[in-house]
Amino acid sequence: MILRHGESTWNQLNLFTGWHDVPLSEKGTTEAAAAGRTLAEAGVRFDVAHTSVLTRAVVTCHLALEELGQVWLPVQRHWRLNERHYGALQGLDKKETTERFGAEQTKLWRRSYDVPPPQVDTASPEHPVNDARYRLLPPDVLPSSECLADVVLRVLPYWYDVVAPQLLAGQDVLVTAHGNSLRALVMHLEGVSRDDIAELNIPTGAPRRYTFDAHLGVTTAEYLGDAEAVAAAAAAVAAQAGTA
Secondary structure: OEEEOOOEHHHHOOEOOOOOOOOEOHHHHHHHHHHHHHHHHOOOOOOEEEEOOOHHHHHHHHHHHHHHOOOOOOEEEOHHHOOOOOHHHOOOEHHHHHHHHOHHHHHHHHHOOOOOOOOOOOOOOOOHHHOHHHOOOOHHHOOOOOOHHHHHHHHHHHHHHHHHHHHHOOOOEEEEEOHHHHHHHHHHHHOOOOOHHHHOOOOOOOOEEEEEOOOOOEEEEEEOOOHHHHHHHHHHHHHOOOOO
Protein backbone atom coordinates (compact mmCIF):
# COMPACT_ATOMS: atom_id res chain seq x y z
CA MET A 1 0.00 0.00 0.00
CA ILE A 2 1.25 3.47 -0.80
CA LEU A 3 -0.10 6.70 0.66
CA ARG A 4 0.81 10.28 -0.19
CA HIS A 5 0.87 12.55 2.84
CA GLY A 6 -2.04 14.89 3.45
CA GLU A 7 -1.96 18.53 2.38
CA SER A 8 0.88 20.47 4.03
CA THR A 9 0.88 24.15 4.93
CA TRP A 10 3.12 24.85 1.91
CA ASN A 11 0.82 22.80 -0.34
CA GLN A 12 -1.94 25.05 0.93
CA LEU A 13 0.11 28.13 -0.01
CA ASN A 14 1.00 26.54 -3.39
CA LEU A 15 4.74 26.69 -2.71
CA PHE A 16 7.46 24.33 -3.95
CA THR A 17 8.26 22.35 -0.81
CA GLY A 18 10.73 19.57 -1.58
CA TRP A 19 12.94 18.74 1.41
CA HIS A 20 11.78 21.79 3.37
CA ASP A 21 10.09 20.45 6.49
CA VAL A 22 6.58 21.77 7.03
CA PRO A 23 3.59 20.45 9.01
CA LEU A 24 0.27 19.25 7.74
CA SER A 25 -2.45 21.83 7.26
CA GLU A 26 -5.77 21.36 9.01
CA LYS A 27 -7.07 19.84 5.78
CA GLY A 28 -4.02 17.56 5.60
CA THR A 29 -4.64 16.29 9.12
CA THR A 30 -8.21 15.49 8.14
CA GLU A 31 -7.02 13.75 4.97
CA ALA A 32 -4.54 11.60 6.89
CA ALA A 33 -7.14 10.45 9.39
CA ALA A 34 -9.65 9.83 6.60
CA ALA A 35 -7.08 7.66 4.81
CA GLY A 36 -6.83 5.56 7.95
CA ARG A 37 -10.59 5.17 8.10
CA THR A 38 -10.64 4.16 4.43
CA LEU A 39 -8.04 1.50 5.17
CA ALA A 40 -10.01 0.29 8.19
CA GLU A 41 -13.23 0.08 6.17
CA ALA A 42 -11.36 -2.02 3.60
CA GLY A 43 -10.25 -4.40 6.34
CA VAL A 44 -6.57 -3.62 5.78
CA ARG A 45 -3.94 -4.45 8.41
CA PHE A 46 -0.17 -3.95 8.22
CA ASP A 47 2.92 -5.65 9.58
CA VAL A 48 5.32 -2.75 9.04
CA ALA A 49 5.25 0.84 7.80
CA HIS A 50 7.76 3.13 6.10
CA THR A 51 7.95 6.92 5.83
CA SER A 52 10.41 9.59 4.81
CA VAL A 53 12.09 11.71 7.49
CA LEU A 54 9.88 14.70 6.69
CA THR A 55 7.21 15.64 9.22
CA ARG A 56 4.26 15.70 6.84
CA ALA A 57 4.81 12.04 5.89
CA VAL A 58 5.64 10.91 9.43
CA VAL A 59 2.51 12.50 10.89
CA THR A 60 0.28 11.26 8.06
CA CYS A 61 1.48 7.73 8.69
CA HIS A 62 0.86 8.07 12.43
CA LEU A 63 -2.65 9.48 12.00
CA ALA A 64 -3.60 6.77 9.51
CA LEU A 65 -2.26 4.05 11.80
CA GLU A 66 -4.10 5.64 14.73
CA GLU A 67 -7.39 5.21 12.87
CA LEU A 68 -6.42 1.58 12.24
CA GLY A 69 -5.57 1.01 15.91
CA GLN A 70 -2.01 0.19 14.85
CA VAL A 71 0.08 3.04 16.25
CA TRP A 72 2.26 0.35 17.84
CA LEU A 73 3.36 -0.82 14.39
CA PRO A 74 7.11 -0.75 13.63
CA VAL A 75 7.79 2.31 11.44
CA GLN A 76 11.01 2.66 9.46
CA ARG A 77 11.93 6.21 8.39
CA HIS A 78 14.47 6.91 5.68
CA TRP A 79 15.65 9.92 3.69
CA ARG A 80 15.49 7.90 0.48
CA LEU A 81 11.69 8.24 0.64
CA ASN A 82 11.89 12.06 0.86
CA GLU A 83 10.18 14.30 -1.64
CA ARG A 84 12.18 15.44 -4.66
CA HIS A 85 14.56 18.27 -3.78
CA TYR A 86 13.40 21.31 -5.76
CA GLY A 87 16.70 23.16 -5.44
CA ALA A 88 16.43 26.94 -5.82
CA LEU A 89 12.65 26.64 -6.39
CA GLN A 90 11.96 25.60 -2.79
CA GLY A 91 9.78 28.20 -1.13
CA LEU A 92 8.68 29.83 -4.41
CA ASP A 93 5.03 30.12 -5.40
CA LYS A 94 4.22 27.68 -8.19
CA LYS A 95 1.94 29.95 -10.19
CA GLU A 96 4.28 32.92 -9.84
CA THR A 97 7.12 30.69 -11.05
CA THR A 98 4.99 29.78 -14.05
CA GLU A 99 4.31 33.44 -14.78
CA ARG A 100 8.00 34.33 -14.45
CA PHE A 101 9.60 31.48 -16.39
CA GLY A 102 6.70 30.35 -18.55
CA ALA A 103 4.45 27.31 -18.39
CA GLU A 104 6.72 25.14 -20.54
CA GLN A 105 9.86 25.69 -18.45
CA THR A 106 8.00 25.33 -15.15
CA LYS A 107 6.39 22.10 -16.28
CA LEU A 108 9.82 20.77 -17.30
CA TRP A 109 11.20 21.53 -13.85
CA ARG A 110 8.14 20.22 -12.09
CA ARG A 111 7.08 17.18 -14.08
CA SER A 112 9.76 16.05 -16.52
CA TYR A 113 11.81 12.94 -15.97
CA ASP A 114 15.33 14.29 -16.43
CA VAL A 115 15.34 18.12 -16.16
CA PRO A 116 16.28 19.28 -12.64
CA PRO A 117 15.46 22.76 -11.30
CA PRO A 118 18.32 25.21 -10.65
CA GLN A 119 20.60 24.06 -7.82
CA VAL A 120 20.61 25.61 -4.37
CA ASP A 121 23.95 26.68 -2.89
CA THR A 122 25.37 24.66 0.01
CA ALA A 123 25.34 27.83 2.13
CA SER A 124 21.56 28.06 1.82
CA PRO A 125 19.33 26.80 4.65
CA GLU A 126 17.44 24.94 1.89
CA HIS A 127 20.44 22.66 1.29
CA PRO A 128 20.14 19.45 3.33
CA VAL A 129 23.79 19.64 4.39
CA ASN A 130 22.57 22.30 6.86
CA ASP A 131 19.80 20.12 8.33
CA ALA A 132 20.70 18.13 11.45
CA ARG A 133 18.63 15.11 10.43
CA TYR A 134 21.15 14.39 7.64
CA ARG A 135 24.27 14.98 9.75
CA LEU A 136 25.34 11.33 9.63
CA LEU A 137 25.20 11.14 5.82
CA PRO A 138 28.15 11.89 3.53
CA PRO A 139 27.66 15.42 2.15
CA ASP A 140 28.09 14.22 -1.44
CA VAL A 141 24.97 12.05 -1.20
CA LEU A 142 22.79 15.06 -0.34
CA PRO A 143 21.16 16.74 -3.35
CA SER A 144 21.20 20.42 -4.22
CA SER A 145 18.45 19.77 -6.79
CA GLU A 146 16.79 16.69 -8.25
CA CYS A 147 14.87 15.61 -11.31
CA LEU A 148 12.61 12.56 -11.14
CA ALA A 149 15.39 10.37 -12.57
CA ASP A 150 17.49 11.27 -9.52
CA VAL A 151 14.63 10.31 -7.22
CA VAL A 152 14.25 6.95 -8.97
CA LEU A 153 17.96 6.28 -8.36
CA ARG A 154 17.62 6.83 -4.61
CA VAL A 155 14.16 5.29 -4.05
CA LEU A 156 14.72 1.98 -5.83
CA PRO A 157 17.61 0.82 -3.62
CA TYR A 158 15.30 1.24 -0.62
CA TRP A 159 12.60 -0.71 -2.42
CA TYR A 160 14.95 -3.57 -3.34
CA ASP A 161 16.91 -3.70 -0.08
CA VAL A 162 14.18 -3.06 2.50
CA VAL A 163 10.58 -3.15 1.23
CA ALA A 164 10.78 -5.98 -1.30
CA PRO A 165 12.25 -8.51 1.18
CA GLN A 166 9.41 -7.74 3.59
CA LEU A 167 6.82 -8.33 0.87
CA LEU A 168 8.54 -11.56 -0.19
CA ALA A 169 8.37 -12.67 3.45
CA GLY A 170 4.59 -12.31 3.29
CA GLN A 171 4.29 -9.06 5.21
CA ASP A 172 1.70 -6.37 4.48
CA VAL A 173 3.53 -3.07 4.05
CA LEU A 174 2.49 0.60 4.14
CA VAL A 175 4.71 3.22 2.47
CA THR A 176 3.72 6.80 3.31
CA ALA A 177 5.75 9.29 1.30
CA HIS A 178 5.49 12.14 -1.22
CA GLY A 179 4.24 12.97 -4.69
CA ASN A 180 7.56 12.45 -6.44
CA SER A 181 9.07 9.65 -4.37
CA LEU A 182 5.82 7.75 -4.92
CA ARG A 183 5.79 8.65 -8.63
CA ALA A 184 9.25 7.08 -8.82
CA LEU A 185 7.98 3.94 -7.14
CA VAL A 186 4.80 3.77 -9.25
CA MET A 187 6.89 4.23 -12.38
CA HIS A 188 8.88 1.14 -11.43
CA LEU A 189 5.97 -0.99 -10.19
CA GLU A 190 3.54 -0.21 -13.01
CA GLY A 191 5.99 0.19 -15.87
CA VAL A 192 5.07 3.82 -16.56
CA SER A 193 7.18 5.30 -19.37
CA ARG A 194 9.36 8.39 -19.06
CA ASP A 195 6.92 10.31 -21.25
CA ASP A 196 3.77 9.21 -19.47
CA ILE A 197 5.11 9.83 -15.95
CA ALA A 198 4.83 13.59 -16.56
CA GLU A 199 1.04 13.29 -16.51
CA LEU A 200 0.80 11.02 -13.47
CA ASN A 201 -0.64 12.86 -10.46
CA ILE A 202 -0.81 11.12 -7.10
CA PRO A 203 -3.57 12.56 -4.89
CA THR A 204 -2.99 13.42 -1.25
CA GLY A 205 -4.49 11.13 1.36
CA ALA A 206 -5.66 8.43 -1.07
CA PRO A 207 -4.35 4.92 -0.29
CA ARG A 208 -3.34 2.87 -3.35
CA ARG A 209 -3.34 -0.89 -2.83
CA TYR A 210 -1.09 -3.28 -4.72
CA THR A 211 -1.13 -7.03 -4.89
CA PHE A 212 1.85 -8.96 -6.20
CA ASP A 213 2.72 -12.34 -7.62
CA ALA A 214 5.48 -14.52 -6.20
CA HIS A 215 8.13 -12.48 -8.04
CA LEU A 216 6.74 -9.06 -7.01
CA GLY A 217 5.10 -8.46 -10.34
CA VAL A 218 2.03 -6.26 -9.83
CA THR A 219 -1.22 -8.17 -10.28
CA THR A 220 -3.64 -5.42 -9.19
CA ALA A 221 -3.36 -1.71 -8.37
CA GLU A 222 -6.28 0.40 -7.18
CA TYR A 223 -7.09 3.46 -5.10
CA LEU A 224 -9.32 2.81 -2.13
CA GLY A 225 -12.21 5.08 -1.23
CA ASP A 226 -14.54 7.25 -3.29
CA ALA A 227 -13.40 7.25 -6.93
CA GLU A 228 -14.74 10.76 -7.65
CA ALA A 229 -12.95 12.22 -4.63
CA VAL A 230 -9.69 10.55 -5.67
CA ALA A 231 -10.01 11.90 -9.21
CA ALA A 232 -10.73 15.41 -7.90
CA ALA A 233 -7.68 15.27 -5.62
CA ALA A 234 -5.46 14.18 -8.53
CA ALA A 235 -6.82 17.02 -10.67
CA ALA A 236 -6.04 19.49 -7.88
CA VAL A 237 -2.42 18.32 -7.90
CA ALA A 238 -2.21 18.81 -11.66
CA ALA A 239 -3.53 22.36 -11.37
CA GLN A 240 -1.12 23.58 -8.69
CA ALA A 241 1.39 25.17 -11.05
CA GLY A 242 -1.18 26.43 -13.50
CA THR A 243 0.12 23.97 -16.09
CA ALA A 244 -2.72 21.46 -16.10
